[in-house]
Amino acid sequence: EVQLVESGGGLVQPGGSLRLSCVASGFTFSSYEMNWVRQAPGKGLDWLSYISSGGSSIDYADSVKGRFTISRDNAKNSLYLQVNSLRAEDTAVYYCARTLAVASLVGYYYGMDVWGQGTTVTVSS
């Protein structure tokens, strides 16, 4: 079964840090680009970061650039998100998601076809 399982969330004080993990199984993790997406309570989806299959290409949303760091260890089938300098507005469920890339006549269509169950980060004093 294709699966992503996140962990590492919890309650942290403002200014604190966490390392979120996402372990993949059931597919060749090293062949896929990956993303982190979050969802604040009662709000919509918010893309945070992207990493290429080999880890050489990385992107961030402006809202987390300089505070969050994405990485991966293909030997361990694992994706990570180091989250630093946490603020109350970072309180959310954090999801890892696999990139779907489908070739078409006009280029590649990209989506997110496999998601983890999410890990909850609560920033509060």
Add this chain to the structure above:
Amino acid sequence: DIQMTQSPSSLSASVGDRVTITCRASQSISGFLNWYQQKPGKAPKLLIYGASSLQSGVPSRFSGSGSGTDFTLTISSLQPEDFATYYCQQSFTTPPITFGGGTKVEIK
């Protein structure tokens, strides 16, 4: 950044109804538009990619259309398991990947 605007933000419908949700991009995104379904407490599920291609395993009552700036998700005959929140997402210009604000489909 490309802004994605969905309408309506919520709707009430009955089982068997035809439901249409609209997504508008702030600039042309060709056909680089995806739709997701999310049920309470669950992760999103990819329904449609490339504006109109059905993801594997998704029922055929779901369909997508549109190009440029205006897109539509249609559920031809609403089923009990379709009550959920639906999000559009553009992949034309990244970063950032951007989502619409969501449309909650509720039971009438």
